[in-house]
Amino acid sequence: MSGADDRAQAPTPGPVRPFHFPAVERTTLGNGLEVVVAETRRFPVVTVELVVNAGGTAEDEGTAGVATLTASLLESGAGERTAEQMAETADGLGITLDSTTGWDVAQCGFTSLHARLEQGLELLADMVRRPTFPQAEVERLRVERLGTLAHRRTDPSSLATEVFSRYTYAANTPFARPVGGTSATVSALGREQVAAFHVARYAPAGNALVGAGDVGLGELAALAERFFGDWRGESLPAAVPAVTPRSEQVTVVVAHRPGAVQSEIRLGHVGVERGAPDYTHLLVMNTILGGSFSSRLNMNLRERRGYTYGVSSLWTARRQRGAFYASTAVQTEVTAHAVEEILGEIRGIREAEVSPDELRDARDYLAGVFPLTVETTAGVAARLAGLVTYGLPSEYYQNYRERILVVTADEVLQAARRRLHPDRAVIVVAGDADQVRAPLEALGIGPVEVVDPAEVLD
Amino acid sequence: MQIPTERFSLDNGLRVVFSEDHTNAVVAVNLWYNVGSRNEAAGSTGLAHLFEHMMFQGSQNVPETQHIAHVERAGGSVNGSTWLDRTNYYETLPAHQLELALWLESDRMGFFLPALTQEKLDNQRDVVKNERRERVDNQPYGDWDERVQAMLYPPSHPYHHSVIGSMADLDAASLDDVKRFFSTYYAPDNAVLSIVGDFDAAEARRLVERYFGPIPRGPGLPPLPGAPRLEPFTVGREVRDTVEGDFALARVYLAYRIPPFGSEDFYAADVLTEVLSAGKSSRMYRDLVRDRRIARAASAFCLPIVTGAASLMVRGISPPGGDPASLEGAILEHLDAIAREGPSAAELERALTGLEARNTLELQRVSERADRLSMLTTLFDQPERINTELDRYRAVTSDDVRALAERYLHADNRVVLTYVPRAVRAVVA
Numbered sequence: 001m002s003g004a005d006d007r008a009q010a011p012t013p014g015p016v017r018p019f020h021f022p023a024v025e026r027t028t029l030g031n032g033l034e035v036v037v038a039e040t041r042r043f044p045v046v047t048v049e050l051v052v053n054a055g056g057t058a059e060d061e062g063t064a065g066v067a068t069l070t071a072s073l074l075e076s077g078a079g080e081r082t083a084e085q086m087a088e089t090a091d092g093l094g095i096t097l098d099s100t101t102g103w104d105v106a107q108c109g110f111t112s113l114h115a116r117l118e119q120g121l122e123l124l125a126d127m128v129r130r131p132t133f134p135q136a137e138v139e140r141l142r143v144e145r146l147g148t149l150a151h152r153r154t155d156p157s158s159l160a161t162e163v164f165s166r167y168t169y170a171a172n173t174p175f176a177r178p179v180g181g182t183s184a185t186v187s188a189l190g191r192e193q194v195a196a197f198h199v200a201r202y203a204p205a206g207n208a209l210v211g212a213g214d215v216g217l218g219e220l221a222a223l224a225e226r227f228f229g230d231w232r233g234e235s236l237p238a239a240v241p242a243v244t245p246r247s248e249q250v251t252v253v254v255a256h257r258p259g260a261v262q263s264e265i266r267l268g269h270v271g272v273e274r275g276a277p278d279y280t281h282l283l284v285m286n287t288i289l290g291g292s293f294s295s296r297l298n299m300n301l302r303e304r305r306g307y308t309y310g311v312s313s314l315w316t317a318r319r320q321r322g323a324f325y326a327s328t329a330v331q332t333e334v335t336a337h338a339v340e341e342i343l344g345e346i347r348g349i350r351e352a353e354v355s356p357d358e359l360r361d362a363r364d365y366l367a368g369v370f371p372l373t374v375e376t377t378a379g380v381a382a383r384l385a386g387l388v389t390y391g392l393p394s395e396y397y398q399n400y401r402e403r404i405l406v407v408t409a410d411e412v413l414q415a416a417r418r419r420l421h422p423d424r425a426v427i428v429v430a431g432d433a434d435q436v437r438a439p440l441e442a443l444g445i446g447p448v449e450v451v452d453p454a455e456v457l458d
Numbered sequence: 459m460q461i462p463t464e465r466f467s468l469d470n471g472l473r474v475v476f477s478e479d480h481t482n483a484v485v486a487v488n489l490w491y492n493v494g495s496r497n498e499a500a501g502s503t504g505l506a507h508l509f510e511h512m513m514f515q516g517s518q519n520v521p522e523t524q525h526i527a528h529v530e531r532a533g534g535s536v537n538g539s540t541w542l543d544r545t546n547y548y549e550t551l552p553a554h555q556l557e558l559a560l561w562l563e564s565d566r567m568g569f570f571l572p573a574l575t576q577e578k579l580d581n582q583r584d585v586v587k588n589e590r591r592e593r594v595d596n597q598p599y600g601d602w603d604e605r606v607q608a609m610l611y612p613p614s615h616p617y618h619h620s621v622i623g624s625m626a627d628l629d630a631a632s633l634d635d636v637k638r639f640f641s642t643y644y645a646p647d648n649a650v651l652s653i654v655g656d657f658d659a660a661e662a663r664r665l666v667e668r669y670f671g672p673i674p675r676g677p678g679l680p681p682l683p684g685a686p687r688l689e690p691f692t693v694g695r696e697v698r699d700t701v702e703g704d705f706a707l708a709r710v711y712l713a714y715r716i717p718p719f720g721s722e723d724f725y726a727a728d729v730l731t732e733v734l735s736a737g738k739s740s741r742m743y744r745d746l747v748r749d750r751r752i753a754r755a756a757s758a759f760c761l762p763i764v765t766g767a768a769s770l771m772v773r774g775i776s777p778p779g780g781d782p783a784s785l786e787g788a789i790l791e792h793l794d795a796i797a798r799e800g801p802s803a804a805e806l807e808r809a810l811t812g813l814e815a816r817n818t819l820e821l822q823r824v825s826e827r828a829d830r831l832s833m834l835t836t837l838f839d840q841p842e843r844i845n846t847e848l849d850r851y852r853a854v855t856s857d858d859v860r861a862l863a864e865r866y867l868h869a870d871n872r873v874v875l876t877y878v879p880r881a882v883r884a885v886v887a
Contacts, residue, residue, distance in 0.1 A: 010561060014554040043459070043818065084744065094814060143754075154705060375824070
């Protein structure tokens with residue numbers, strides 16, 4: 001064998017092996033609860049998630065954080081069971097109950113061996129239908145939440161993201177605050193608010209039970225009927241004021257962390273809703289800009305300049321307009337240079353079409369990695385929850401790869417021009433203001449405001 | 459659930475493990491090199507990890523920045539990691555791109571040095587120093603493992619220093635150091651290659667022979683630096699440290715030396731940590747978090763490492779204003795209690811149920827299967843243990859757990875690291 005000669009060129013790929021996202025089947029129980037199933041029989045494992053219109057947008061401003069607190073309390077006692085008994089049941093089944101709360105929905109579910117699905121669903125039904133919210137548990141988890149908020153102030157990455165939200169959205173937009181509430185609002189929460197939120201928001205009609213893995217629609221619908229069939233009520237997506245930006249100018253904010261050896265940077269602005277018609281174009285555009293290791297931002301800031309361990313950019317997906325932002329941590333001395341480079345890359349992708357190679361690589365990357373994100377039942381269930389939350393058609397993921405693969409360079413350029421706004425960027429730096437303020441001012445992009453994180457986030 | 463395994467070796471000593479699974483059109487390629495931070499001499503801390511970064515900077519036939527770009531445009535994910543005992547490199551790709559991964563991995567195993575430049579090293583040195591800043595220096599509690607390792611293992615032991623290394627040593631790493639490190643450790647007879655997923659074994663074997671076969675054996679491994687054997691085995695006294703800083707919540711870390719990963723004692727220790735902190739019915743969650751509320755979280759875990767001694771660690775996080783000393787005392791009560799009386803039958807059963815369920819969930823991913831096969835082959839030369847590891851847990855008795863706690867979880871084998879918030883300004887209502 002001649003060794004080195006044989007290997008001078010990358011091998012050509014073999015024939016493509018087909019990939020199909022499992023068929024999505026749905027039915028609706030008499031009480032309005034939808035059951036959505038994607039059956040895959042690779043492992044004897046099932047993931048189920050109840051997806052409920054009980055996210056942060058369903059809160060009043062004065063009770064911000066009640067959605068998160070309520071979801072976290074569902075395991076603290078339900079039906080005839082104490083928290084202790086629920087824990088023993090779950091651990092005895094080998095399942096980990098998870099409750100997560102986003103802006104749009106709360107999700108509550110588990111992954112289990114198929115043999116334990118029935119017992120797991122019985123427990124899940126107790127949690128979402130008959131939680132008892134014991135006073136001691138409300139107090140315990142309220143304090144836990146306050147501890148999380150206090151910790152996030154000292155964690156530069158969380159701090160930068162929170163300050164970014166605060167300065168990106170107008171004050172009357174819920175997204176300006178953390179989804180779990182602020183110290184002020186969480187401190188005021190109690191059992192009464194939690195119980196009221198549960199009554200108003202946890203209901204069958206308008207919501208869905210999704211299941212993925214070793215279960216068919218018939219079986220899951222029958223189990224759903226048994227454990228959720230006599231549940232009554234309705235909760236629809238919350239009405240939210242129109243999402244508006246806080247400012248139409250460039251905003252530069254330094255959240256002062258004396259002595260910090262790095263600056264956490266968030267740079268972006270109000271983005272788009274998940275259902276935006278050009279969302280797929282934006283995904284391809286962002287993959288080229290900052291959504292992959294080989295992206296322009298990462299090649300520039302990491303591989304060319306060594307400023308950072310990594311940089312990325314993303315669109316947050318919500319029913320209403322979320323955010324676009326680039327995110328990185330750079331050594332303190334190069335903070336202003338890094339900001340300038342990020343702005344430069346954003347301007348660049350609005351100025352000219354991406355190259356044919358960049359376009360092809362980005363499309364192939366997105367289409368190729370998709371099957372890897374749905375290898376597990378939890379991965380498939382997360383996609384189903386997305387379908388339900390954003391009202392996407394059942395066949396959305398069957399055609400996902402094909403839609404990605406036909407995006408053109410012109411569509412990428414038009415989407416970038418339409419949706420990226422470096423001229424009204426919000427630039428947040430969590431870092432040492434004594435070192436970064438003057439260089440940021442010297443960029444001449446706008447006045448630099450220095451804030452005490454503790455004050456701005458209370 | 460049985461995971462099929464098939465193994466063979468090339469003439470150059472590369473050990474190869476195959477596991478076919480045609481249910482999803484993806485394939486995982488995973489390489490473990492039997493080298494980690496334990497192989498670094500004094501003054502060279504962080505070199506193994508810096509070297510791992512260099513492996514992504516191209517090789518003779520792969521231009522700079524193109525290693526990861528090749529995988530991404532093929533629709534794959536790719537990464538590597540460095541730990542105390544080993545360094546791994548892995549990619550998961552659409553099944554028809556298997557050959558690409560073998561080409562890339564073999565090119566850097568066999569043809570790395572011609573593409574190495576000072577410029578690339580300087581760039582990745584900056585990247586790694588920023589990785590250290592991001593994960594350690596600018597991160598609350600970010601140095602906990604560095605501090606615990608330094609207290610738990612003596613300066614002569616290869617686990618005394620952290621994987622990320624010191625800024626001074628990173629600054630001092632030269633191009634010659636990188637070359638020497640490659641020539642010493644990166645050879646087919648010091649590596650294991652695992653392939654898992656949708657591939658044809660005969661075809662894959664032909665490709666492995668073609669791409670890896672021509673790579674020559676290495677020079678053989680030098681002995682580990684320092685004194686990997688610990689005599690006596692235990693620490694010999696309690697070692698304590700307290701760090702005051704801008705932390706919102708106090709934390710306590712306890713660490714003990716225990717027998718290495720793979721030993722019977724290690725499985726008993728792993729079961730012990732399950733009983734202490736796996737799930738909300740566990741002893742520490744129930745007592746410290748739910749009932750007494752002196753912790754907002756408490757977890758126990760063992761590090762699966764094999765050089766001299768592994769470690770069992772317990773982490774407790776105080777609620778706002780909480781007293782770390784009383785939290786430490788309460789954790790110690792639990793360790794003492796288990797040394798007096800082992801877990802109940804119900805506790806053991808829950809621990810096993812949890813371990814079994816998590817094992818099944820984790821093995822859904824081809825990448826996880828590939829990494830485990832590489833690990834079991836590198837450490838024990840037994841890839842088929844992927845199907846029998848649970849039996850080792852099932853064999854653990856209540857008295858095994860009790861005896862393990864009695865023998866190792868005592869004051870003279872203990873490291874305690876406490877983080878306390880700096881002089882909190884009094885908050886008066």
